[in-house]
Amino acid sequence: MKKTYFLELLTASKWFLRGIKRGDWVWLLLAVMIASATVTFVEKLGQTVKQSMVRQAANNLGADYVIRSSRPIDAKWQQKAQQLGLETAQAQSLITMALSNDQFQLVQLRAVSPNTPLRSQTQNYPKVSGGKQVWAEQNLVSMMGLSKDSQITLGKQTFSLAGSFQPVSSGIGMGAFAYQMVIPLSQLETTDLKGPGSRVGYELSVAGNPAAIKNFARQVEQAENPHLQTLSAQAPSQDLAKSLDTAWLFLELAALSAVMVAGLSILIASRFYLQRWQSSIALMRAFGAQRAQMSRLFAFQLSWLAVLGSGVGVLLGAGLFQLVIPVLQTYFQSLVVADSGWIYLHGFLMGFLVLWGFAWQAFRSAVQTSPLQLLKSVDSTPKMKQWLISLGLVLIVVISMTGYVFWVLLGLLMTGTVLYLAAIGLLKLVQALQSQSKGWFKLSLAALSKEPGLVKIQLVSIGLVLFVLMLMTFVRQDLMYNWQTSLPKNTPDTFLVNVQPDQKQTVIELLNSHQINAPLVPMARGRLVAVNDTPVKAKDQTSDRARRLLERESNIAVLSTLPSYNELVQQSQAESLTSEQKALLTVSVEEGMAELFGIQLNDVLTFSFTGQEKQYRVDSIRRVQWQSFRLNFFFIVQPGEQPSLPISYISNFTLSNKTISASQLTQQLAQQAPGVLLIDAKRILSQVQTIMSQASWAVTALYGFTLLASLIVLFTATMASQQTRVQSWLLLRTIGATQKEIIKIGLMEFVLLGALAGLLAAIFAQLASWGIGYFVLEIPFSFNPVLWVTSMLTGIFILLMIGWLTQKRYLRQSPRRMAQKWS
Amino acid sequence: MTESLQKKFSNNAVDQPLENEPVLALEKVHYHVSSDEEVLSIIKGCDLSVQPGEKLAIVGRSGSGKSTLLALMAGLELPSEGEIRLLGQALSSLNEDERAKIRAMAVGFVFQNFQLMPSMTALENVLMPLELFQMPNAEQEARSALERVGLSNRLTHRPSELSGGEQQRVAIARAFVTRPKILFADEPTGNLDETTATQIQNLLFQLNDELKTTLVLVTHDNRLAQQCDRALSLQNGQLQA
Incomplete structure (x- = not known):
C-alpha cells in the first residue's frame, strides 16, 4: 500500500512539474506566494519592532x-x-x-x-x-x-x-x-x-x-x-501600550486584507482551473482511476503547489524584510532583528492554509467528478460540509493573524453577503434594462446576464478587492491623518507634580510670569481597597494589570466637576437614590477600570489614603483618551466639606512653545517651590510619535502586497469567464456583428462590472471607515465624497484596462481562429 | 502488449471470461430517470451479447439514449433493472471502485469531442493513462502508440495546434495504448469532415484488428455502422437488428 502511495506521489510530482513548465499553476502559485510573503514580512517586522522596543525599554529600565x-x-x-x-x-x-x-x-x-x-x-x-x-x-x-x-x-x-x-x-x-x-x-x-x-x-x-x-x-x-x-521591559507604560495596540491593529488589518485578497484570487483561480480539473478527472475516472486515487493525486499536486508557493513566499518576505532593515535602523538605536524559526514556519503554514482553505471547494468538486460527465452533463453542487471545512481553514488563518477575530469575521461575512445580494439585485436590474434597451448596449447587457452565477462571483470578488483598495487608500489616509492629528500640536509635554497646598499660589504666579496658563488639579495618593465592602486584594486578581494597579498607590483627583475632555458613559440618577446613598461622597470611575474590577453605578468604593480609609459612591463612569497626554485619572472623588485628604496638586502644560526651557523652569521651581517635580514628557511623546510613523510606514508597505494580490484577483476573475465570453462573441460574429460592435459589447461588460463593483466598494469603505474610527480608534466620522467618485472611476478604469489587455487579441481575431483556440 | 504491461494488468485482473463467453452481455436492461413529475424510461429491456473481437455498431437518432447505453455498458452507470456482464463480471454486484478496476484493466474510450487535455501536448495526453497506473516504459509506449497513428512528428503539439482529425488520432492512440480488451467509441467521427472521418474509421478498424480488440461504437452515421460486423438500432429505448 505504502509503495502505491509513493508511486502516486512520483506521478503527481511529475504532473505537477509538467504543469509548472506549461504555466498551468501560475495564478494559484502567485497568490500563495503573496499570502506567505505577506505573513512572513509582517511577522518579522512586527516581532523585530516589538523586540527592539522591549530592548529600548530594557535600556531605559537598566535591566x-x-x-x-x-x-x-x-x-x-x-x-x-x-x-x-x-x-x-x-x-x-x-x-x-x-x-x-x-x-x-x-x-x-x-x-x-x-x-x-x-x-x-x-x-x-x-x-x-x-x-x-x-x-x-x-x-x-x-x-x-x-x-x-x-x-x-x-x-x-x-x-x-x-x-x-x-x-x-x-x-x-x-x-x-x-x-x-x-x-x-x-x-x-x-x-x-x-x-x-x-x-x-x-x-x-x-x-x-x-x-x-x-x-x-x-x-x-x-x-x-x-x-x-x-x-x-515587556510591559511598557499605559500610554505606550495603547498606542502600540492601535499601531498593531493597523498592521494586522493591512496584513490580513493582503492575505484575504490573495485567498480570493485563489478562490477565483481555482474556479477557473476547476473546469480543467474536472475534464481530466472525468477522463481518468473513465480510464479506471478510483476516486480515492484521484483525491490523492490531486492533493499531492496541490500540496506541491503550496510547498513551492509558500517556500518562495517565505524567501520573498524575508528578502523584503532585509530591504527595510536600514529604515528600521533609523528608528531604533539597538535593533533586535527577530530571527525565530516560527516566523518562517508560520509564513509557510499560512501559504498552505490559504491555498487549501480557498481552493478546497474546487478540489472537492473536482475529485467528486463523475466519469459520466464525458458523455453528458452532470449536476454537482458543493455540499454544506465542504463549505464548513473551507470556512474552518480560513478561520484558522484569521485567528492566527489578528486578535480582532470576531470583528474581522463579521466584517467579511457582512461584506460578502451584502455584495452577493447587491449582485443579485444588479442582475435583475440588468435583465429589466435589457428589454428597454437596444443595439449593442442590449447585447452587452445580455452578455452580462448570460451566466449569472459567474457574474455574481465576479461582482463579489471585484467589489471586495475594490473595497479593500479603497479602504487601504482613502480610509488609511483618513485614519492615519486623524490618528496622527489625535495628538494635537499643543499636546501637553510637561508635568508638575508634588505641588503642596501652600506652594500653589507661588507656582501659579511663576507659571503665569512665563505666560503658562495651566490648571493645578488637586489630587491625593490613594489605593482602592474594597468594592461594596468586599476587599480587593492584589493576590486575588487574575489579570496582571489589576494586580499592578492594586500594588501601588495611584493619583486620585479631588474635583467637584469632571474634566470637560472626559466623556461621560454612565451617570446615576439622583431621584432613584436612597438617603443613605445620597449621604456618601461620589466618585467617577474610568471605564476600563470599572470593567477591570466589575464596578457599577452606585457601588461603594473604599480607598485608603495613606492609611486613612474613605468611602465613595460611584456616581458616573467616564471614558478617557489615554493617548491625549492630558491630566487623566482612574478615579475622581468629590471633595468633602472638610479637606481632610492629604492633597497635593498636579499640572500639565505645553512648554515647547514657550521661551523658557525645562531646565530653567526646574531651577526656578527649585528655588521658589522646593520639592515640586517637573517632568519632561517629550521623550515619551516622541516614542509614541515614532511608533505611529512606524506603523503608518509599515501599513504602506503592506498596501503594495494587497495591490499585487488584487490585480491577480482581477485577472483571474476575467480568465474565469473567458470561455463564455469568447463563445458569445463567436456567436455574434457568426450572425454578422462587426468587429467594432464586438469591441463595444465586449468592453461595455467590463465597464458595467467595474462601475457597480466600484459603487459597492465605496459604500463599504465609507461604512468601514466609520466603524473602525468609531469603535476602534475613537475618532469622529468624516464623509469623503472623493472616495465615492474615485472608487467608481477606479473600478471602471481598472476593469476596462484589464478587459482591453486580456481581450484585445480575441476581439481582433477572426471567428475561425477564436473557435480553434477555444474548441 | 509488452510483457511488463501484460504483467501489470494480470496482477490487477478480475475473473477472466471463459473462451467463447461474450465480452459484453446485457440481460433485460432498463434505465429510467425520475424527475419531480414523472419517471422517464430511456432504456427499455435491452438484451445484447458481444463476442470477443466483434465490431458492433449501435445506431440511433440524437437523443435516442445511445450515450446512456454506452455509459451503462462501460460501467460508468448502473442500470435501473437487469444485468450487465462486462468481461464476465456482473457489474451490479461491483461497487464503483471495482468497476473502475475493470475499466483500468481492459476498457478503452474514444469520444466525439476527443476529450484531450488542452494544455497538454499530444505525447502527454497519451502518457496520461499509463502514468495514472504507474506503467513501466510509459513514454516509450506512448511514443510508439502515436507513431502507429501517424503522429510521430506531432508529439509536442498541443490540441489547439492540431487539426480535428489529428486530435482524434491522439485520442485513438490514448485509447489503444493500454491495449484494452474492449473499446467503446461514442460518435468517433461525429466532429470530422467526410475524408477525415473515413481515415479515422479505417485507423480504428485497423488497430482493432491488429490488437484483437472488441469494438462497440455508437453513431448516427449509417455508413460507419455498415462497416461493422453487426449494426443494431436503438429506437424507443430498445435495440433492434
Whole structure:
C-alpha cells in the first residue's frame, strides 16, 4: 500500500512539474506566494519592532526585569537568577536631602552595585566604582550649581561629584520620576541614612536570555509575595501600550486584507482551473482511476503547489524584510532583528492554509467528478460540509493573524453577503434594462446576464478587492491623518507634580510670569481597597494589570466637576437614590477600570489614603483618551466639606512653545517651590510619535502586497469567464456583428462590472471607515465624497484596462481562429 | 502488449471470461430517470451479447439514449433493472471502485469531442493513462502508440495546434495504448469532415484488428455502422437488428 502511495506521489510530482513548465499553476502559485510573503514580512517586522522596543525599554529600565520591594529582597532570588544564567545587579534607594554649597535639595539617592545598569547605553548612566564618589542627574547639577569635584553631603558622609548623567525616560509612569544621585552600594552604610524608620526601596535587576527571564518572572509571580513589585521591559507604560495596540491593529488589518485578497484570487483561480480539473478527472475516472486515487493525486499536486508557493513566499518576505532593515535602523538605536524559526514556519503554514482553505471547494468538486460527465452533463453542487471545512481553514488563518477575530469575521461575512445580494439585485436590474434597451448596449447587457452565477462571483470578488483598495487608500489616509492629528500640536509635554497646598499660589504666579496658563488639579495618593465592602486584594486578581494597579498607590483627583475632555458613559440618577446613598461622597470611575474590577453605578468604593480609609459612591463612569497626554485619572472623588485628604496638586502644560526651557523652569521651581517635580514628557511623546510613523510606514508597505494580490484577483476573475465570453462573441460574429460592435459589447461588460463593483466598494469603505474610527480608534466620522467618485472611476478604469489587455487579441481575431483556440 | 504491461494488468485482473463467453452481455436492461413529475424510461429491456473481437455498431437518432447505453455498458452507470456482464463480471454486484478496476484493466474510450487535455501536448495526453497506473516504459509506449497513428512528428503539439482529425488520432492512440480488451467509441467521427472521418474509421478498424480488440461504437452515421460486423438500432429505448 505504502509503495502505491509513493508511486502516486512520483506521478503527481511529475504532473505537477509538467504543469509548472506549461504555466498551468501560475495564478494559484502567485497568490500563495503573496499570502506567505505577506505573513512572513509582517511577522518579522512586527516581532523585530516589538523586540527592539522591549530592548529600548530594557535600556531605559537598566535591566530586563526588576524586583522592587520596601523590604530587603531575599537572597534566594539573586541565587535563582544566577542559577538560570542571568546577570544580576542590586540597588537601594531612598529619599533624602543632599547638601552642597550650603544648599539643601531633596534627592532620590540610589546606591547601586558596580555592574549597574545591566542594560543601558553607557553615556546615560554612570558606571560606579567603589570610592566616595557621587554622580548627579544633570538637572541637579544645574539646580545646585555643582561642578566637578563639588563636595556633596549625604547623611553622615561627604562625597565628591564624579560626573553627571541624564537618566532616560523610564516609560514606566510619571510617578517614577525624581532627581537622582547615585553612589556605590558599598558606601550606603557609611551615610547612616538607613535608620529604623527610613523608607528604603530595594531593587534586584536581572538581564539575560528571554526564556530564562520568563522563567524567573514566573517563579517570582508564583511566590505571590505581596511585598514584591515587579517591572518588566515587556510591559511598557499605559500610554505606550495603547498606542502600540492601535499601531498593531493597523498592521494586522493591512496584513490580513493582503492575505484575504490573495485567498480570493485563489478562490477565483481555482474556479477557473476547476473546469480543467474536472475534464481530466472525468477522463481518468473513465480510464479506471478510483476516486480515492484521484483525491490523492490531486492533493499531492496541490500540496506541491503550496510547498513551492509558500517556500518562495517565505524567501520573498524575508528578502523584503532585509530591504527595510536600514529604515528600521533609523528608528531604533539597538535593533533586535527577530530571527525565530516560527516566523518562517508560520509564513509557510499560512501559504498552505490559504491555498487549501480557498481552493478546497474546487478540489472537492473536482475529485467528486463523475466519469459520466464525458458523455453528458452532470449536476454537482458543493455540499454544506465542504463549505464548513473551507470556512474552518480560513478561520484558522484569521485567528492566527489578528486578535480582532470576531470583528474581522463579521466584517467579511457582512461584506460578502451584502455584495452577493447587491449582485443579485444588479442582475435583475440588468435583465429589466435589457428589454428597454437596444443595439449593442442590449447585447452587452445580455452578455452580462448570460451566466449569472459567474457574474455574481465576479461582482463579489471585484467589489471586495475594490473595497479593500479603497479602504487601504482613502480610509488609511483618513485614519492615519486623524490618528496622527489625535495628538494635537499643543499636546501637553510637561508635568508638575508634588505641588503642596501652600506652594500653589507661588507656582501659579511663576507659571503665569512665563505666560503658562495651566490648571493645578488637586489630587491625593490613594489605593482602592474594597468594592461594596468586599476587599480587593492584589493576590486575588487574575489579570496582571489589576494586580499592578492594586500594588501601588495611584493619583486620585479631588474635583467637584469632571474634566470637560472626559466623556461621560454612565451617570446615576439622583431621584432613584436612597438617603443613605445620597449621604456618601461620589466618585467617577474610568471605564476600563470599572470593567477591570466589575464596578457599577452606585457601588461603594473604599480607598485608603495613606492609611486613612474613605468611602465613595460611584456616581458616573467616564471614558478617557489615554493617548491625549492630558491630566487623566482612574478615579475622581468629590471633595468633602472638610479637606481632610492629604492633597497635593498636579499640572500639565505645553512648554515647547514657550521661551523658557525645562531646565530653567526646574531651577526656578527649585528655588521658589522646593520639592515640586517637573517632568519632561517629550521623550515619551516622541516614542509614541515614532511608533505611529512606524506603523503608518509599515501599513504602506503592506498596501503594495494587497495591490499585487488584487490585480491577480482581477485577472483571474476575467480568465474565469473567458470561455463564455469568447463563445458569445463567436456567436455574434457568426450572425454578422462587426468587429467594432464586438469591441463595444465586449468592453461595455467590463465597464458595467467595474462601475457597480466600484459603487459597492465605496459604500463599504465609507461604512468601514466609520466603524473602525468609531469603535476602534475613537475618532469622529468624516464623509469623503472623493472616495465615492474615485472608487467608481477606479473600478471602471481598472476593469476596462484589464478587459482591453486580456481581450484585445480575441476581439481582433477572426471567428475561425477564436473557435480553434477555444474548441 | 509488452510483457511488463501484460504483467501489470494480470496482477490487477478480475475473473477472466471463459473462451467463447461474450465480452459484453446485457440481460433485460432498463434505465429510467425520475424527475419531480414523472419517471422517464430511456432504456427499455435491452438484451445484447458481444463476442470477443466483434465490431458492433449501435445506431440511433440524437437523443435516442445511445450515450446512456454506452455509459451503462462501460460501467460508468448502473442500470435501473437487469444485468450487465462486462468481461464476465456482473457489474451490479461491483461497487464503483471495482468497476473502475475493470475499466483500468481492459476498457478503452474514444469520444466525439476527443476529450484531450488542452494544455497538454499530444505525447502527454497519451502518457496520461499509463502514468495514472504507474506503467513501466510509459513514454516509450506512448511514443510508439502515436507513431502507429501517424503522429510521430506531432508529439509536442498541443490540441489547439492540431487539426480535428489529428486530435482524434491522439485520442485513438490514448485509447489503444493500454491495449484494452474492449473499446467503446461514442460518435468517433461525429466532429470530422467526410475524408477525415473515413481515415479515422479505417485507423480504428485497423488497430482493432491488429490488437484483437472488441469494438462497440455508437453513431448516427449509417455508413460507419455498415462497416461493422453487426449494426443494431436503438429506437424507443430498445435495440433492434
